[in-house]
Structure formats: structure tokens, C-alpha cells
Amino acid sequence: MEETKTQVIPRPTLQRLPGYLTVLRTMGPARSEQVACTYLAEKLKLDPVQVRKDLQYTGLAGRPRTGYDTEELIHAIEATLGWDNFSDAFLVGAGNMGAALLGHEQLRSYGVNIVAAFDSDPEKIGTTIHGKKVLALSKLGNLAARMHIHVGIVTVPAAVAQAVTDLLVESGVKAIWNFAPTHLNVPDEVILESADLSRSLAVLTGRLTAVRKHE
């Protein structure tokens, strides 16, 4: 039990790790060999204690005074995020958002490599978007299982998102990245991460509304 517990990295920590990586990678050619928690904290306006706790999850121990070896820390964060490698992914729904993700040049450096897109629209099937083939949705199940695809990206309208998710899960997908503005049900062992923009906009417009009421 103890061992399992240490594996679970809190969500806010995972969300902060890319920020550390960006700061470390962009320290420039004059990058020092050592980096302190206080430096990262200052750059990202975070509490140094928080930074130290987050970095502990990478399994790397900082040394008092000198801090972390910069290269070691970069590798440790990448390994923790799985960004030293990538998982092949299928994307379902070749609409505007789907096309943007197919053309997103950095997804690979964030651990995900989209190998094919799927759609049920006959006008889209057979086309190529940003170099990626759009295949018929009916081919998804067979291909996902055969190619051992572990990540499914859902960019279909809300009304069909659950059906697409069920199909992906049945085909062996272990993680769903959802862009549809709806709640999805997945089995407990399947990872579900929502990138639903309505949730993000809810925070922005909700705060803006509160400010206006206050003015």
C-alpha cells in the first residue's frame, strides 16, 4: 500500500512540472550546472517549499545550498511526465479542434504522437490533414487493438462523445484526452483527462463577471 501511494503524483504537481521544464530549458547557453528551488520559484512566482515538494516526486534529491544538477533535473522531470518518450494516439473527430491538434507540432514533445485521425463524415474520410490520414470510424476498433494504441483523443461533438469513448476503451485505449464539452464515463482503470475549453472559460468569464459586479 505504501509503495502504491508514493506513485500517485497530485494533479497540481503534474500541472506545474511543465513550467519547471520550460524555465530549465530556456535558461540559455549560460545555463548553470546547478539550479535551486528558489530560482524556479522566483521565475514562476511560486512558493519555494512547493517547488521542493513537487520536485521530490521526480525521485531526485536536491542538495542543500547547491540545489539540483540542471541536466539531471530536466531528465527526471521528463521521465516523470513520460516526455522522454511518446505514446501513439488516435484522434477521433477531424473538425476544427481535431485539425488544430493534428497540426500541433509540439504534442510529441508532450509525450503524445497522433498516428491517425478518424471521422464518420464521408467528405473527410480519405483526406489528409497536416500529413495525417483521416480514416473511417468503423476501422478504429480493429486498428487500435492491432497497433496497441493507448491514447485516444476525443474531438467529436458532445452528443457522440460517450459512444466514441466507449469504442476507444473497448479497443484497449488506456487514456482518454477529452475535448468534448460533456462529462464522460470510463472504467476506473482508464485515465480520463479533460481539456474541455468550457471548463477553462468558466473560470475566466466567472471571474470577469464577479469583478464587474463588484465595480
Added chain:
Amino acid sequence: MEETKTQVIPRPTLQRLPGYLTVLRTMGPARSEQVACTYLAEKLKLDPVQVRKDLQYTGLAGRPRTGYDTEELIHAIEATLGWDNFSDAFLVGAGNMGAALLGHEQLRSYGVNIVAAFDSDPEKIGTTIHGKKVLALSKLGNLAARMHIHVGIVTVPAAVAQAVTDLLVESGVKAIWNFAPTHLNVPDEVILESADLSRSLAVLTGRLTAVRKHE
């Protein structure tokens, strides 16, 4: 002080409100006049106590046994999120992600209306993407101030995101929706909401990596 405090809705609450709205709106034609916290909780796999607390922030009080008036609750959530109206927004960076947002039909129902896009690429300036004009970045400051634009959407590469943000803030923008994979600095009074996909993927790939190590 007390009054100010009640205005601040926690981020997780704001993020859950769209989920309630979706459930309420899709209850179908047989939608009952009353809805209970337990119903919403069950649909979204949440704790009913959590749902009740969240809904308190809308200023609406549920009645014991009967719960909330469904229509009233929908309106109260929309008003809390500012989704009963919309704010005009400028988008900067007409790349893949920018184009996807320009073509996103639901942003208006999420309280944001993109009125124009800006880019510094001469090949993009003057074009129209999903019915929205792409204007020269040099025109942004003047136009944002004159049109009282309050929301800025940043879909430029990380390297120029801070400069674009500074320009938007100088031009009177009160809220920044950032898609660039980088940390941005804004004055305290400016709302900054990150929709940076690398943070979302960090959670997905980080958890997938943890599962694999465990297998």
C-alpha cells in the same frame, strides 16, 4: 471584507458549474420543474454535499425535499458564469489553434465572442478565417482600446506570448486566455486563465507513465 470574500468563487467550483448546466439543459423535454442535488451528483459522479456547496455560490437556495427550480437554477448558473451574455474578445495568433478557436461555434455560449484576429504574418493579414478578419498586430492596441475589448486570447508561440500579453494589457484587456505553453506575468488585477495543452497532457501522460511503471 466579508462581502468581498463571498464574491470569490473557488476555481474547482467554477470548473464544475458547466457540468451542472449540461445536465440541466439535457434533461430532455420531460424535464421536471424541480431538480435535487442528489440527481446532479449522481449524473456527474460527485458528492451531493459538494454539489450543494457549489450551487450556493449562484445565490440560489435549494428547498429541502424538492430541491431547486430547474429553470431558475439554469439562469442562476449562467449568470454566475457570465454565460447569459458575452464579452467581446480579440484573438492574437492565427495559427492552427487560433483558427480552431475562430471556428469554434460554442464559444459565444461560453461567454466569449471573438470579433477579430491579429497576426504579424503578412500572408495571414487581410485573410478571413471562419468569417473573422485577420488584422495586422500593429492595429491591436488602438482597436482594443476604442472597442473596449476586455478579453484577449493568446494563441501565439511561447517566445512572443509575453510581449503580446503586455500589449493586450496595455490596451485595456481585463482577462487573458492563454494557449501558449509558457508562464505569463500579468498585473494582479488582470485575470489570467491558462488553457495551455501541455499542462493538461502532463496529467494524462504522467499518470500513464505511473501506471506503466507499476505494471
